[in-house]
Amino acid sequence: MNELLPVFEWQQHVIAPWTTGLKSTLWIVLMGFFVATACGLLGNYLILRRMALVGDAISHSVLAGIGVAVVLALQLDTVTLFIAALAAGMVTTLIIEIIHRYTRVKQDAAIGIAFTSLFALGVILVSIKSGKVHIDTECVLYGEVALVPLENFKLSLTPALAGVIDKLPMSEVYLRGNELVMAPDVVRMGFVALAVALLIWVFYKELLVSSFDPALAFSLGINATFVHYALMALLSVVVVSAFESVGAILVVAMLILPGATAHLLSVRLPVILALTVLHAALGTLLGFHLATWLNCSIAGAFVVAGMALFLLAWLLSPHDGLLAQWHRRRNLKLEPPEEISRTPRARN
């Protein structure tokens, strides 16, 4: 077991990544944070709408879209991936709908059949072509966040602007002379996270009302079906951008864990959204150091750290936590009021 848990060294596992290995640390942590934020913010609405497992289904079936793109020998650039993901998401929704409507198979089984089939198809297609593309079956499962720091996104700046940026913290990582050098995946994911946050901010009311009270949304003239499909489309886009770094299954944790943790701590949606971002940041940081310490999958460690935060919230949440519940129950008087226990139950 000693081999499993190496000795924890503060200097080597906490300080060193931020000094000598700053470049890769920064990009990996930023990537994790962007993925967890984009997924977590969106995941809040999945949780509210009881669609958490639809996120699971879509994240699995995106692989079929990628597989088809790989077999057609398309360049796996951003646009192709987004189109493939959108198509796969739509096909999944369609298959679930068809099985559910035309047979007596219940919705849960329909979801199960749809996403496992598409995932299996995706794995087969990717395996056939493996060796020729950079996606392999393990990357499918838990991603390759360690490959993120490959910097080939360069942007020339005017000297004045470069001077301003030079004042920012850790500028030695992304500034070389007058050139801005960045990891393209991180930039893309950052844009996606920003887009998700913006969309939620702009359509806050519509999302809120249609998630909590579809009938009220209808009477206010909000098209709930459109909101639903827009959410699904956004989900597909987020899932596919997160796919390469965290893989198909861990994305589910990224979608659900931050929101679920926040839901244990608050009942106000704005607070929940803020807590989601906090969970994303903490989980990513802790997870990164966990992975550095144990030398294991970084994406997996992100999720394990997020799970630890969830367990903490579950245990210690001021109102809904297990300890608070236990405390309340202990202080509860267990004698029923006299008049209730004596009155015979009315019959009709």
Add this chain to the structure above:
Amino acid sequence: MRHLPFIAGFCLLAAAMPAWADRIGDISETSVIEQAKRFFSFRDPSVRYALIGSILLGISCGLMGGFIVVRKMALFGDTLSHAVLPGVALGFLWNMEKDPVAIFIGATLAGLLGGAMVALIRQTTRLKEDTALGIVLASFFAVGICLLTRIQKMPGNKGGLDEFLFGSAASIGRSDIILMAVVTGLAVLLVGLFYKELLVTSFDAAFARAAGFPVNIINYALTLLLAFSVVVALRAVGVVLVSAMLITPAAAAYLLTDRMHRLLGLAALFGLISGVMGAFISFLTTNIPTGPLMVMAATMVFALAFFFGPRHGVLMRWWRQKSRSARVQRENTLKAVYHVLEAREFDGEGVSLRELAERRRETLDEARAQSDALCKHHMATLHDDGDAIHLTPEGWQRACEIVRNHRLWELYLTNEAHIAPDHVHEDAEIIEHVLGEETVRELERALNHATRDPHGRAIPGLADLTSGSTPFGPPETVTGYASR
């Protein structure tokens, strides 16, 4: 019906052949038939183990899948199957080798822990079931991934642990087979012994509780059996896709039968077919993991049941619906012919297509098409160069029956349900096609064998039905509506 999946399976196999042909050629210089012979002849030990393993996993997954599909626990099965991964890794760590028993124990414990955590989250928080399932699924899986990647970087024998992710039937060894056989046998035995208890708790938990069944214990036992079948399938299908082997064959069986014991049998059979087909195709190819191939085979079986199932299949239902609406259409034409004859007080036998078209407010072509349909079903014959139709005795009888059903129902609604006479037509228009003889007798008795409908028109009686094509003349008595 049971042969259909077999036939379809071989068709699929045959269709898949050309695509793999060049690949097979790469491995060895034999034909597909030779390969199939070698696969099914039990000659190579590793192939033998793969085949037996697929059969066992198909049976155990199908059996348990039947229960989770009728209990709407499909996604619970998915969660359980992902949650066993840390247990697999810990079982491997026990003495750093792929010891089937250690992995079996670790995986079962992890699965049960995952199931318990789902229940606990639901009981103690406001989070809903889907969220609880998602949390457990992804978190346990992440712990497993961390452990696996950690193990891969440790010194020592660590080969092939990633086979547990997507499955590899070829790596099944003798000790795996023994374990799989024991666990599958145990599962079959338990399901056989406690069939009644499992059945009753699956379909009506409240009744089971009232009848004194220990529902909670049975549910825990079912979770344990489910974990068993997941672990049995682990080696060949892999953690990620085990749930498909649970859900898909059972869902296909669910489309074909209404009886639970038949459903379980069919599900086990479908699981077996999918398992063997997947193992066979992976035997023919080099670098495709077994799990996805088995799942695709299961999906094919489901698709066949979805389209061609005799009772719930989409094509069959479409066909039934089409023939039913064609029958209603024919009966409406017969009724129109009757009305035309009635309007001229049954003077003369033939009805011209023009009269028919006017009666139904249709074009002449439509009337012609409908009379052709009647002729095809021997209910009428065409006369006068195809411009007029005469009803045959069967056609006349059916026309009388429809008109009788319609008017009896109108009378019944007016007399017994006290609905205004001008509101009863629409309802009767629908029910006339589905009233059976028994119901008609009852209606006649309830209405004292009335002969007039609420609008004063004659209700055809038994004599008219059996008289071939004899019209029953002008109205004489008025009893029905007047008797109110």
